[in-house]
Amino acid sequence: MSDTAKVLVVDDEDRIRRLIKMYLERENFEIEEADNGQTALELALQNDYDAIILDIMMPEMDGIEVCQELRKEKNTPVLMLTAKGEESNRVQGFEIGADDYIVKPFSPREVVLRVKAILRRVSELKLVEADMSSKNIIAFPHLTIDLDAYRVTTHGKEVSLTPKEYELLCFLAQSPDKVYKREDLLKEVWHYEFFGDLRTVDTHIKRLREKLMSVSEDAAKMIVTVWGVGYKLEVDDE
Missing domain, CATH: 3.40.50.2300 (Response regulator)
Incomplete structure (x- = not known):
C-alpha cells in the first residue's frame, strides 16, 4: 500500500x-x-x-x-x-x-x-492469487480472469467489477464446483476485519450475477446457489 x-x-x-x-x-x-x-x-x-x-x-x-x-x-x-x-x-x-x-x-x-x-486487499490481491495458481489466468468456457491485468472477460467482453466483487469471484474460481457456506465466504473474502452479516454475501453474489448477466447469460449461470448451504462457481465441461 x-x-x-x-x-x-x-x-x-x-x-x-x-x-x-x-x-x-x-x-x-x-x-x-x-x-x-x-x-x-x-x-x-x-x-x-x-x-x-x-x-x-x-x-x-x-x-x-x-x-x-x-x-x-x-x-x-x-x-x-x-x-x-x-x-x-x-x-x-x-x-x-x-x-x-x-x-x-x-x-x-x-x-x-x-x-x-x-x-491492502486491493493491492495484495494479485500477489495472493498468483501464489494460489501456477498460471496468471483462470480460464473457463464462458469466463476468463486475468490475474495480472485484474481483468474479467466473458466471450471477449470485459466485465467491470468492484474490488470486492472481483475478490469474491476469484475466490470461487480458484476452487470451481466447490460449495462454500456463506459463513466461510464472509471469513475468507471479507477477513477478520469485517464484521457483517450473511446478507453481505447474498448482496454481493446478486451484484456479481447481474454484472455477468449484462454481458453473458452463460457466465452468470456459473454462479450457482446451493439452497440451504451456500454458493459455488459451477463449470460445465466442454
Missing part, C-alpha cells in the same frame, strides 16, 4: 470529517473532503481516489445515490458510514456496490484499520 494513498472523506458534519482526516493524516494518507453528496460525486468522478469514506445521510444527494452513480463509472472502494438503526440502508449500500461499512458512533482508529484493510 502506498504511503500517499488518497482518500475522499464525505460527511456533512465538520466534526466527523476533521476527526477522520486527523487520524488518517497521521498514517500518511492524503485527504480530500466533501460536505454533501453532489460535491462528493463530482470529485469522485474527476479524481482517482484509492478509497472513499461516504456517509449515507447527507443533503443534496445521499450516500446511496452517490455510490450508485459512482459505480456506473468507477470501482473505487467505498466505506460507508451509517447510523444505528439504518440496517436497511446498509444492505442497500452493499447491493449497489459498497465494500464495507462502519456504524456511528465509531472509533476513529477503527476507520483507519478498515481503510488500511480495504487498500
Whole structure:
C-alpha cells in the first residue's frame, strides 16, 4: 500500500470529517473532503481516489445515490458510514456496490484499520492469487480472469467489477464446483476485519450475477446457489 494513498472523506458534519482526516493524516494518507453528496460525486468522478469514506445521510444527494452513480463509472472502494438503526440502508449500500461499512458512533482508529484493510486487499490481491495458481489466468468456457491485468472477460467482453466483487469471484474460481457456506465466504473474502452479516454475501453474489448477466447469460449461470448451504462457481465441461 502506498504511503500517499488518497482518500475522499464525505460527511456533512465538520466534526466527523476533521476527526477522520486527523487520524488518517497521521498514517500518511492524503485527504480530500466533501460536505454533501453532489460535491462528493463530482470529485469522485474527476479524481482517482484509492478509497472513499461516504456517509449515507447527507443533503443534496445521499450516500446511496452517490455510490450508485459512482459505480456506473468507477470501482473505487467505498466505506460507508451509517447510523444505528439504518440496517436497511446498509444492505442497500452493499447491493449497489459498497465494500464495507462502519456504524456511528465509531472509533476513529477503527476507520483507519478498515481503510488500511480495504487498500491492502486491493493491492495484495494479485500477489495472493498468483501464489494460489501456477498460471496468471483462470480460464473457463464462458469466463476468463486475468490475474495480472485484474481483468474479467466473458466471450471477449470485459466485465467491470468492484474490488470486492472481483475478490469474491476469484475466490470461487480458484476452487470451481466447490460449495462454500456463506459463513466461510464472509471469513475468507471479507477477513477478520469485517464484521457483517450473511446478507453481505447474498448482496454481493446478486451484484456479481447481474454484472455477468449484462454481458453473458452463460457466465452468470456459473454462479450457482446451493439452497440451504451456500454458493459455488459451477463449470460445465466442454
